[in-house]
Amino acid sequence: MTKESGIDSHGLKLAERHYQDYTCSALESKAQGKKVIGYLCALVPLELIAAAGLVPIRIKSDPRQPITRADTLMETIICPQIRGCFDMAVKGKYDFLDGLVLPHACDSICRPYDVWKYTLNLPYSHFVNMPHGTDDSSQKFYREILGTFRKSLSGFVGNDISDSSLSEAVRLYNENRAAVRELFALRRSQPPLISGMEISKLLIALMGLPVAQSSRLVREVISEVKQRKVNSPRLPRVMIIGAQMDDATFVDLVEKSGAHVVTDALCPGLREYSADVPVTLDPLDGIAERYLRGVKCARTYEEKNGSYSDYLDQRFGFIRRAIEEFKVEGVILHVFRYCDPFGFEVPAMRSYIEASGVPVLYLENEYSMLDASQLETRVQAFIEMIR
Amino acid sequence: MTQERKRRVLATDAAASISRMVRDMIATTHRARQEGKKLAYTFIYCCYDEILRAMDIVPVWTENYAGICGAKRDAERFMQRAQAENLSRSLCAYALCDIGFDAWREELGEMPEEPPWGGLVKPDMMLGSGQMICDPRTKWFQAAQHYMPDVPVFEVGLPWIPYEQDYRARDVEDYYVRYIVEQLRSLVKFLEEQTQKKMDWERLSELVDLSDRTWNLVVEAYELRRATPCPMDTGDAMSTMVPLTFMMGTRQAYDFFEGLYNELKLRVAAKQGVVPDEKYRILWGGGLPSWYALSDFDYFHGKGAVFPAETTYRLIEPVYELDLPPSGDPIEHLAWRWTRYWTFWHDKARRRPCSHPDVERLIQYIEDYDIDGILMHEAFSCRSWHPGLIWQLAQLKNIYRDIPSLVLESDIIDIGSYNEADTRSRIDTFIDILSASQ
Numbered sequence: 001m002t003k004e005s006g007i008d009s010h011g012l013k014l015a016e017r018h019y020q021d022y023t024c025s026a027l028e029s030k031a032q033g034k035k036v037i038g039y040l041c042a043l044v045p046l047e048l049i050a051a052a053g054l055v056p057i058r059i060k061s062d063p064r065q066p067i068t069r070a071d072t073l074m075e076t077i078i079c080p081q082i083r084g085c086f087d088m089a090v091k092g093k094y095d096f097l098d099g100l101v102l103p104h105a106c107d108s109i110c111r112p113y114d115v116w117k118y119t120l121n122l123p124y125s126h127f128v129n130m131p132h133g134t135d136d137s138s139q140k141f142y143r144e145i146l147g148t149f150r151k152s153l154s155g156f157v158g159n160d161i162s163d164s165s166l167s168e169a170v171r172l173y174n175e176n177r178a179a180v181r182e183l184f185a186l187r188r189s190q191p192p193l194i195s196g197m198e199i200s201k202l203l204i205a206l207m208g209l210p211v212a213q214s215s216r217l218v219r220e221v222i223s224e225v226k227q228r229k230v231n232s233p234r235l236p237r238v239m240i241i242g243a244q245m246d247d248a249t250f251v252d253l254v255e256k257s258g259a260h261v262v263t264d265a266l267c268p269g270l271r272e273y274s275a276d277v278p279v280t281l282d283p284l285d286g287i288a289e290r291y292l293r294g295v296k297c298a299r300t301y302e303e304k305n306g307s308y309s310d311y312l313d314q315r316f317g318f319i320r321r322a323i324e325e326f327k328v329e330g331v332i333l334h335v336f337r338y339c340d341p342f343g344f345e346v347p348a349m350r351s352y353i354e355a356s357g358v359p360v361l362y363l364e365n366e367y368s369m370l371d372a373s374q375l376e377t378r379v380q381a382f383i384e385m386i387r
Numbered sequence: 388m389t390q391e392r393k394r395r396v397l398a399t400d401a402a403a404s405i406s407r408m409v410r411d412m413i414a415t416t417h418r419a420r421q422e423g424k425k426l427a428y429t430f431i432y433c434c435y436d437e438i439l440r441a442m443d444i445v446p447v448w449t450e451n452y453a454g455i456c457g458a459k460r461d462a463e464r465f466m467q468r469a470q471a472e473n474l475s476r477s478l479c480a481y482a483l484c485d486i487g488f489d490a491w492r493e494e495l496g497e498m499p500e501e502p503p504w505g506g507l508v509k510p511d512m513m514l515g516s517g518q519m520i521c522d523p524r525t526k527w528f529q530a531a532q533h534y535m536p537d538v539p540v541f542e543v544g545l546p547w548i549p550y551e552q553d554y555r556a557r558d559v560e561d562y563y564v565r566y567i568v569e570q571l572r573s574l575v576k577f578l579e580e581q582t583q584k585k586m587d588w589e590r591l592s593e594l595v596d597l598s599d600r601t602w603n604l605v606v607e608a609y610e611l612r613r614a615t616p617c618p619m620d621t622g623d624a625m626s627t628m629v630p631l632t633f634m635m636g637t638r639q640a641y642d643f644f645e646g647l648y649n650e651l652k653l654r655v656a657a658k659q660g661v662v663p664d665e666k667y668r669i670l671w672g673g674g675l676p677s678w679y680a681l682s683d684f685d686y687f688h689g690k691g692a693v694f695p696a697e698t699t700y701r702l703i704e705p706v707y708e709l710d711l712p713p714s715g716d717p718i719e720h721l722a723w724r725w726t727r728y729w730t731f732w733h734d735k736a737r738r739r740p741c742s743h744p745d746v747e748r749l750i751q752y753i754e755d756y757d758i759d760g761i762l763m764h765e766a767f768s769c770r771s772w773h774p775g776l777i778w779q780l781a782q783l784k785n786i787y788r789d790i791p792s793l794v795l796e797s798d799i800i801d802i803g804s805y806n807e808a809d810t811r812s813r814i815d816t817f818i819d820i821l822s823a824s825q
């Protein structure tokens with residue numbers, strides 16, 4: 001994308017710095033005497049960690065580096081994104097952590113929990129045992145699970161977590177989500193005001209920042225992007241769907257192949273920033289509601305209402321809405337090998353999207369981007385086709 | 388299609404009777420379809436076998452059918468079909484085999500050509516039994532529904548309590564049980580709607596009581612395998628898992644284990660072992676077997692090695708040791724039994740520094756069954772039982788003792804992952820290590 005020169009890009013520069021030096025902010029918090037909790041996946045209710053006065057940082061991997069040490073400690077049948085995270089952790093990248101929180105997202109996170117816990121041997125660890133179902137009894141159960149998590153965190157910090165600090169954390173995170181959505185809206189224009197690559201780097205950087213700092217950065221980026229006058233050739237508008245992306249290399253690959261990545265259902269991405277925590281009398285109710293029912297992730301089982309085609313709308317309607325809102329012309333379904341939750345979705349999701357007239361490229365990715373030539377060839381052919 | 392496969396040698400008459408039992412079980416599903424009985428796809432260890440039986444619903448054990456295809460070395464064509472539907476080859480191979488079969492059967496409007504044992508029948512409903520055993524338990528039937536949109540899916544949440552340092556199972560078990568009870572009651576409601584029939588609660592209580600007694604009997608029978616020489620090993624247990632996993636809550640399962648118990652008693656008294664000259668006793672310490680390569684057990688036997696115990700498919704503990712709160716309500720009883728089963732080893736693990744329930748169980752079996760070495764199998768397509776095996780062995784060494792071990796790598800039914808020559812040479816090396824360590 002070519003931009004009009006002369007616009008100061010302080011926010012984006014800062015995002016780039018945090019993207020490149022991902023743990024720097026957590027290390028600063030640590031230096032200030034704060035305790036830092038590492039977590040995996042978009043399903044850990046960060047509001048609780050923040051309300052306990054702890055600093056959360058999402059553990060991430062780097063697909064540009066080979067997985068080496070993890071292979072002697074963790075089976076290679078685990079999703080490579082998670083293995084990559086574990087590899088980083090055992091290589092010392094996250095040695096500063098005081099604790100670890102893993103959610104019951106999928107088998108690749110749930111089943112090796114003990115491997116993480118006993119290998120890292122941190123002062124604190126907790127598994128948030130989220131149910132799969134979204135019916136009322138699952139919701140009630142999850143509310144109890146969050147109660148146990150709250151108690152556990154209180155025990156760790158030696159203080160009760162008050163309702164008011166929880167409500168404040170809810171407010172801060174909702175504000176943060178709203179800011180990111182506002183930024184996302186700047187991709188609607190033709191051409192989009194901000195590239196997929198820039199968004200991707202920013203969102204990855206945010207996973208390592210405390211929430212207030214994160215919101216400030218997003219606001220800064222919004223104001224500078226709004227001043228932009230972009231002038232780029234007309235390129236196909238692409239949406240990427242998948243699980244967590246720890247790195248902007250793939251988005252970069254797509255854009256370098258001649259497309260604008262204008263929206264996504266990724267983590268971090270639209271999946272994570274779409275739903276807010278509803279404000280409820282007991283803040284835990286709202287938190288349970290958002291993480292169980294609000295975040296549209298393949299790992300969660302939505303009970304069927306109505307006909308099968310209604311059910312597909314219920315599960316994947318958010319994708320069609322994003323396709324319309326962002327005027328998407330092609331969808332890339334990007335699934336990691338060994339990922340059961342997303343892997344099983346492919347036939348239904350693919351046919352649902354194609355039925356709306358938008359072509360789909362399904363890519364099964366081994367995660368490593370050390371040699372992306374095969375992916376590149378397929379992406380280029382797809383973009384050529386939708387051009 | 389079907390590749391040639393070697394016949395396996397079984398030690399007990401009980402295990403030898405299983406093949407017929409499975410055939411009958413599959414035939415029952417075909418008959419039920421003709422007779423208009425309700426059929427349900429379901430998963431093993433679902434906690435609600437007795438509910439299905441009490442409502443006369445015929446279970447179609449989907450993992451079992453895929454296992455049969457694997458054992459007959461005829462799973463590949465179905466897995467390829469699933470792959471053609473864009474399902475990754477890295478997903479659970481059982482699921483791939485069956486979804487491939489479903490897609491094919493639905494497209495043809497009849498069974499694919501020469502399906503193993505008559506084929507997988509189309510169900511009236513599909514019952515997921517999610518939460519923690521594996522992701523396929525929530526995703527598989529949802530994916531299968533794409534080919535059978537008229538078949539309803541019902542998902543039952545069945546969490547268990549993780550082993551943690553920051554709280555105890557006792558602190559949370561009440562709300563776990565409450566949730567499971569609610570989930571099981573919703574299941575009953577769903578089944579009543581599907582069958583237009585009311586649950587017979589008295590019958591359910593009787594069946595739950597029968598399966599409690601079956602659990603105890605299985606433990607008592609399997610404990611007889613402590614004897615030297617070992618009267619029955621894991622090779623046979625991979626057959627006797629059939630009544631244990633597919634027939635819980637039936638008289639047939641109870642009678643089977645009574646027969647097995649009596650047979651093992653006689654074999655122990657007569658000092659009849661699995662192998663004539665028993666040299667090494669190996670624990671099958673984890674992992675589902677390769678159904679197409681069960682003759683590897685014969686190979687072990689040829690080296691004087693037996694498997695007196697296994698952790699796989701032994702998802703039962705003596706009910707009298709679970710300390711279940713008394714309840715006249717069979718659903719509550721099922722929920723407590725499920726919950727306490729999963730926390731059975733927690734207290735033992737807490738008594739040994741840095742231990743863990745899975746590791747503690749290995750230690751107990753090593754001692755109870757006089758074990759010389761451990762074998763594990765890592766099936767690449769199942770992320771349920773296989774993650775953590777390497778760690779368990781390492782932790783065992785850290786907190787207990789160094790014991791020879793081998794982790795074989797292959798799959799449950801994806802035969803492409805198996806190399807017989809390589810497997811056997813690894814077994815030879817393992818046997819050499821066992822021999823040197825004696």
Ligand code: SF4
Nearest residue numbers: 079106108243336339
């Ligand atoms: S990519 Fe899939 S398997 Fe990996 S962590 Fe995410 S949901 Fe789990």
Ligand code: SF4
Nearest residue numbers: 479521523769770771
């Ligand atoms: S436990 Fe493993 S083999 Fe069984 S259904 Fe789940 S993933 Fe498949």
